[in-house]
Amino acid sequence: MKRTGYLFEKICSKENIRDSILEASKNKRKRIEVRRIIDSLDFYVDQIHDLLINKRFKNSEPSIRTRFEKMQNKVRTISVLPFYPDHIIQHAIIRVIAPLLKRGMYYYCSANIPGRGEAHIRRKLKYILPHDIRNTKYCLKFDIKQFYPSISTYLLKQKLRKIIKDEDALWLLDTIIDLQPRGLPLGSYCSQWLANFYLQDLDHFIKEKLYAKYMFRYADDIVILDSNKRKLKKMERIIEEYLFFEYLEVKSSWRIFEVNEKNAIDFLGYKFYRKKITIRKRIYKNIRRCILRMRRKINCNKRVTSKEMRSLMSYYGYIKNTNSFYIRNHYLELLPIQQLKLIL
Numbered sequence: 001m002k003r004t005g006y007l008f009e010k011i012c013s014k015e016n017i018r019d020s021i022l023e024a025s026k027n028k029r030k031r032i033e034v035r036r037i038i039d040s041l042d043f044y045v046d047q048i049h050d051l052l053i054n055k056r057f058k059n060s061e062p063s064i065r066t067r068f069e070k071m072q073n074k075v076r077t078i079s080v081l082p083f084y085p086d087h088i089i090q091h092a093i094i095r096v097i098a099p100l101l102k103r104g105m106y107y108y109c110s111a112n113i114p115g116r117g118e119a120h121i122r123r124k125l126k127y128i129l130p131h132d133i134r135n136t137k138y139c140l141k142f143d144i145k146q147f148y149p150s151i152s153t154y155l156l157k158q159k160l161r162k163i164i165k166d167e168d169a170l171w172l173l174d175t176i177i178d179l180q181p182r183g184l185p186l187g188s189y190c191s192q193w194l195a196n197f198y199l200q201d202l203d204h205f206i207k208e209k210l211y212a213k214y215m216f217r218y219a220d221d222i223v224i225l226d227s228n229k230r231k232l233k234k235m236e237r238i239i240e241e242y243l244f245f246e247y248l249e250v251k252s253s254w255r256i257f258e259v260n261e262k263n264a265i266d267f268l269g270y271k272f273y274r275k276k277i278t279i280r281k282r283i284y285k286n287i288r289r290c291i292l293r294m295r296r297k298i299n300c301n302k303r304v305t306s307k308e309m310r311s312l313m314s315y316y317g318y319i320k321n322t323n324s325f326y327i328r329n330h331y332l333e334l335l336p337i338q339q340l341k342l343i344l
Contacts (some may be wrong), residue, residue: 003161010096012052017045020091024083024189028046033083048085049094055171060086062187079185080280090189093172100163101193106203111219112192118268121216122277122321125267128214128225129259129274135213139265140232142226142254144243147220148195149183152247156184156198195219198246205242210235216267223267225259232256269318276323284327287315291331298335 012014021037021044028034037044051057072279081087102113108124110116129136144150157174165169176190184191199217206224212235214225226232231294233256240250257263264271264278271278279287286332290312297304312335319328 003163003165003167004100005164007096007166008052008166008172010094011169011172012049014045014049016092016095017048017088020095021045023095024087024091028065028083031083037084037088044084044088048088051085052089052092052172055168056127057085057089057172057175060173062179062185064171076186078187079179080187087189089172090176093176093190093305097164098193099171101197104161104194104200104204106200106207106215106217107201108216109196109203110217111196113196118218119321120219122268122270125216125265125272126277129265129272133274135227136224136225136259137227138229138232138256139259140226140236140254140256141241141265141267142236142250143221144220145249145251146183147248148186148191151183151195151198151249153177153182153184155247156194159198159201202239202242202246206235206239210238218268221267223265229256229258270322277321279318279322279324279327283315283318284324287319287327288331290315291335294335 018041021041025034029038037144060082062081065078065080067076067078081090105113108121109121110118137229156177157170160173161170164173173190176188177184177194179185179188184195196219199220203215203217206215212224212226216223224232224235226235236250236254236256243250259265259274261273264273266280269280269283271280292310294308294312296305316332318324319332
């Protein structure tokens with residue numbers, strides 16, 4: 001693979017830093033720290049430029065927070081870095097190296113990539129399940145145990161050196177990667193891009209060496225569809241061996257099953273059947289609670305906050321993309337959606 005150089009100059013350019021500040025500040029401009037930087041934009045552009053050119057940048061100490069995610073029913077540990085200079089510099093890096101990371105990216109690798117959200121995979125699955133029954137008869141579904149914390153920073157650096165030859169750019173990336181001794185921190189802007197890049201070789205191995213008919217990856221959650229159950233069992237064993245050398249491990253909850261009206265593909269928060277898509281039961285319960293709680297507020301003439309409205313609109317996106325007619329007709333009709341949208 002051809003390696004690319006002269007990246008550090010682009011990362012450090014004042015134009016790139018300025019655009020990175022504006023990009024990183026989206027939806028954050030109510031914060032005092034962010035407003036201060038936007039109001040003195042030229043001064044902070046010069047400050048970050050000097051910090052990078054003179055190689056004086058060091059990672060700030062992250063604040064560790066725990067967050068419960070209702071959709072996944074998981075507690076996650078998030079490393080929160082300050083907006084200045086860490087968050088801005090990470091945006092400046094990704095603005096330059098994103099085309100390199102995407103160059104070898106598998107088409108149905110999704111998550112945290114602009115233009116490749118869950119809809120990118122959902123539309124394809126929705127089409128192939130009823131139209132290619134033979135090659136989607138069986139499904140292998142698995143995810144990787146403790147993916148972000150298990151990533152080998154040494155191996156990640158070696159992978160980056162295969163596509164980048166600029167030593168100064170590699171110094172900066174190494175600094176970002178070394179924020180913690182092992183693994184990548186959740187919450188870091190660079191982490192989501194580098195994590196996808198780390199599994200690029202696995203994507204190509206599954207498609208080009210194991211000849212999987214259909215393969216979809218959303219972060220570390222992987223679905224493979226094929227016509228042969230034995231082939232999928234053999235594939236799972238080989239993938240486990242392959243991941244061992246990547247210092248990763250398949251979760252013990254992996255399974256192979258026949259796709260039919262009783263066994264749906266539980267993926268992306270949806271349940272994919274041959275002729276319909278429904279919502280995962282846990283998400284359905286969360287949506288129901290959210291709607292009823294908002295309805296009680298409206299009946300008591302209490303104010304619905306913008307945070308609650310964003311949560312509802314997120315759930316609304318799930319509902320409109322599925323065949324969940326019951327919740328649409330019996331619960332959503334209780335709310336004046338168009339009026340509530342004005343809160344956002």
